[in-house]
Amino acid sequence: DAGITQSPRYKITETGRQVTLMCHQTWSHSYMFWYRQDLGHGLRLIYYSAAADITDKGEVPDGYVVSRSKTENFPLTLESATRSQTSVYFCASSLDRGRAGYTFGSGTRLTVV
Amino acid sequence: SQQGEEDPQALSIQEGENATMNCSYKTSINNLQWYRQNSGRGLVHLILIRSNEREKHSGRLRVTLDTSKKSSSLLITASRAADTASYFCATDADRANSKLTFGKGITLSVRP
Numbered sequence: 001d002a003g004i005t006q007s008p009r010y011k012i013t014e015t016g017r018q019v020t021l022m023c024h025q026t027w028s029h030s031y032m033f034w035y036r037q038d039l040g041h042g043l044r045l046i047y048y049s050a051a052a053d054i055t056d057k058g059e060v061p062d063g064y065v066v067s068r069s070k071t072e073n074f075p076l077t078l079e080s081a082t083r084s085q086t087s088v089y090f091c092a093s094s095l096d097r098g099r100a101g102y103t104f105g106s107g108t109r110l111t112v113v
Numbered sequence: 114s115q116q117g118e119e120d121p122q123a124l125s126i127q128e129g130e131n132a133t134m135n136c137s138y139k140t141s142i143n144n145l146q147w148y149r150q151n152s153g154r155g156l157v158h159l160i161l162i163r164s165n166e167r168e169k170h171s172g173r174l175r176v177t178l179d180t181s182k183k184s185s186s187l188l189i190t191a192s193r194a195a196d197t198a199s200y201f202c203a204t205d206a207d208r209a210n211s212k213l214t215f216g217k218g219i220t221l222s223v224r225p
Contacts, residue, residue, distance in 0.1 A: 033212065042201070042217035043156075058212065090155055101146050101158030102213060 003027050006091050006105035013081050013112055021076045021108045023091030031094040032074040033102065034058075034066065036087040043090065049074055081112045116140065116214035117202040125222040132189040134219045136202030137182075143205045145178055146213065147187050150199045159187075159200075192223045 004025040013019045025032065034046040035058075045058030047066040055066050063085060065077045078085055088109050092102040120135045136145070144163045148156040162169045162178045162185065169176045175188040189196055199220050203213040 035215075040217070043215040045212055045214070048212050059214075092156075101148070101161050102156075103158065104148075104155035106155045 004091065004093055004103055004105045006089075006108050008108060009106065011108060011110045013078075013110070015082060015112055016080050019078045019081055019110070021078075021089055021091075021110070023074045023076070023105060025072055025074075025091075025093045025103075027093065027095065027103075028071055029093035029095045029103075030071070032068065033092045033094075034064075034074070034076045035090045035092065036060065036085075037090060037107075038087050046076065046089075078110075081110075083112050086110060086112045116142075116204045116206060117145070117216035119200070119202055119216045119219045121219060122217075123220045123222075125224065126192055127224050128192060128194055130192055132192050132196070132221055132223070134187045134189075134200055134202075134221070136185045136187070136216060138185075138202075138204045138206075139183065140204075140206050141180070145176075145185050146203045146205070147174075147176060147185075148201045148203060148215075150201065150218070152198075156201065189221075192221075194223050194225045197221060197223045 007022045033048040035043040037043050044060045049055045049068045052071045088107050090107045091105040094102045117136045117138045146161045147159045150156045160171050160176050162176050173190045178185045199218040201215050201218045203215045
């Protein structure tokens, strides 16, 4: 997905460690989002941001922290990783609600052992 | 909790046949969107239909929206093996902030 990049692509971490997932978009989209995808649950919104320095909680925010100091970056931090946070994490961006869909990154597959 | 629920959960058809997937939702919406996800990849936006629209077309895709029944359908005509993927409906129901709520998805298999 050109224009929105997630890193790393795969990550294995130990329980209790802090880990940060990166998301970078090149379109200057106002809206950015973090979702996690799990079997049986589909995609669930963790956090979203309507603009730089504006963030808000989604459906499953506990254990996660986000920041958005620049429009193009929206990192997601797991403060103390737990096994229940093993998942595939997707970052997405959108230019304008109601007019355009979301553009998703390729995802980060995170395993907490 | 999921706003949209897709039906069926899985669909297997022969190449050349049409595939119809349904989505139902619970609350009023601003728009409804359909996405495709190939295995191991991110979601790709297919089509967006606003609450005041009843039908939209994009290539081999046709989407309908019935707000009175709170339901939508995605029709893929003349399916191809490359259409094999998971399909998700997503609803934008928050007027204050843009955020989509996704269903659990439909797995479509198109047999060559």
